[in-house]
Amino acid sequence: MPPTSDLTATRVLLNPAALSSSYLPKDLPHRDKEVRILSSVAERYAITSITPPAILIKGRPGVGKTAVSLNSTLGRFDSERLRVIHVNCRKYPSPNTVVRIISRGVGGPFVPERGLSMGELILFLEEGLAAGATPTALILDEINYLRDPADLIYALLRIHETSKVRVPPMLILISREWIPEFLFERSIWSFFSIRLNLKPYTRNQLYDIIRYRAREALDPRSYDDNLLMYIAEAASVSGDARQAIRLLYRAALLAEASDSSEITLEHVRIAEAEDSPVMDRAAVDQLSVHEKLILLAAAKRLKEKQAMWLRMGELEGAYREICEVYGVPPFKHTAVWRRVKNLSSEGYISTRRSGEGMRGQTTLISINGPLERLIQIIEGDLDTNLGKWPEDWS
Numbered sequence: 186m187p188p189t190s191d192l193t194a195t196r197v198l199l200n201p202a203a204l205s206s207s208y209l210p211k212d213l214p215h216r217d218k219e220v221r222i223l224s225s226v227a228e229r230y231a232i233t234s235i236t237p238p239a240i241l242i243k244g245r246p247g248v249g250k251t252a253v254s255l256n257s258t259l260g261r262f263d264s265e266r267l268r269v270i271h272v273n274c275r276k277y278p279s280p281n282t283v284v285r286i287i288s289r290g291v292g293g294p295f296v297p298e299r300g301l302s303m304g305e306l307i308l309f310l311e312e313g314l315a316a317g318a319t320p321t322a323l324i325l326d327e328i329n330y331l332r333d334p335a336d337l338i339y340a341l342l343r344i345h346e347t348s349k350v351r352v353p354p355m356l357i358l359i360s361r362e363w364i365p366e367f368l369f370e371r372s373i374w375s376f377f378s379i380r381l382n383l384k385p386y387t388r389n390q391l392y393d394i395i396r397y398r399a400r401e402a403l404d405p406r407s408y409d410d411n412l413l414m415y416i417a418e419a420a421s422v423s424g425d426a427r428q429a430i431r432l433l434y435r436a437a438l439l440a441e442a443s444d445s446s447e448i449t450l451e452h453v454r455i456a457e458a459e460d461s462p463v464m465d466r467a468a469v470d471q472l473s474v475h476e477k478l479i480l481l482a483a484a485k486r487l488k489e490k491q492a493m494w495l496r497m498g499e500l501e502g503a504y505r506e507i508c509e510v511y512g513v514p515p516f517k518h519t520a521v522w523r524r525v526k527n528l529s530s531e532g533y534i535s536t537r538r539s540g541e542g543m544r545g546q547t548t549l550i551s552i553n554g555p556l557e558r559l560i561q562i563i564e565g566d567l568d569t570n571l572g573k574w575p576e577d578w579s
């Protein structure tokens with residue numbers, strides 16, 4: 186008997202942890218400036234123990250807020266030089282829990298689970314922080330979810346003025362793109378002299394990010410630049426690095442599951458479909474015959490080319506061929522174009538104008554979803570329906 190299958194199974198993910206959500210990468214491409222600013226504040230604070238400026242980081246999901254905050258603190262210092270306490274307020278929205286986590290982190294007193302007023306909680310907080318002399322970076326993440334935030338934050342900002350705390354914490358708050366109202370109060374806002382606004386990543390930035398993560402996680406023979414570019418393109422709509430990494434990870438899992446030593450665009454497309462509204466039989470059923478023919482032509486041509494975009498002219502050529510196969514007279518350019526626009530506004534396809542590097546301006550067309558499945562669905566549909574009701578051909 187040959188050896189059991191897990192010995193021979195194809196492995197694409199050599200180091201899956203490098204694509205997990207809790208992995209802290211050593212470098213953060215395109216966030217060097219932010220990491221440099223924060224780590225220099227942390228460095229000075231770790232040396233002098235003098236109150237550092239409070240820091241506010243804001244931005245949409247997946248722009249690297251958490252990664253930047255941890256990379257400049259936890260990733261750079263021994264715990265004796267700088268202790269890092271990271272609290273996710275989405276997970277722990279109650280001030281009581283936040284204070285308990287801080288107190289536990291600095292070796293302070295045990296904080297009872299409930300029944301404490303805000304004033305009592307703050308006393309526990311002060312006592313906790315007074316217990317230690319190690320510089321402490323306190324990262325309150327997803328601050329938008331914290332209940333009753335104002336009193337707690339205010340107390341943290343002024344803790345050394347009113348208590349025995351010798352080494353006040355370095356406070357880093359992380360917020361979504363909308364900053365919670367209480368922070369704008371003058372008595373609080375003025376403390377935040379360092380404010381970082383992280384912008385969504387562009388396609389090229391996402392490409393650099395996943396290229397770097399792919400190198401850490403995957404067998405180098407399992408992917409190529411084209412694949413990474415496709416993922417970057419897909420995630421550039423939101424500018425979310427988490428989405429890009431998740432797509433790469435899921436596509437790699439799918440490759441392994443289908444015993445393929447290469448991750449293909451089709452694997453990414455399937456992973457993408459899990460993320461987005463699925464193109465199913467019912468969705469295809471809504472379309473007119475020529476819309477189905479156009480979609481089928483686009484899917485087949487994209488699959489053939491192993492590409493993410495198709496020129497309008499290529500699509501029209503492929504559409505005319507498909508019409509011939511099904512014995513349907515093809516529409517002229519304007520009528521095809523109108524249907525392409527419909528398909529795009531309903532989310533079946535994406536379109537964009539061709540950019541530099543291509544001669545002349547043309548429209549480019551892409552399909553977000555697994556092509557193979559789409560082709561099967563449309564072909565099945567056309568085989569059963571086409572020719573039955575010719576008056577429906579519009």
Ligand SMILES: Nc1ncnc2c1ncn2[C@@H]1O[C@H](COP(=O)(O)OP(=O)(O)O)[C@@H](O)[C@H]1O
Nearest residue numbers: 213214216246247248249250251252394426427
């Ligand atoms: N510049 C970058 N380089 C490498 N990985 C990144 C970068 N920015 C974000 N990531 C990764 O993307 C994911 C989301 O980043 P995260 O910091 O959690 O985003 P946010 O906190 O803004 O929602 C994490 O896995 C993180 O490691």
Ligand SMILES: [Mg+2]
Nearest residue numbers: 250251252326
């Ligand atoms: Mg985060």
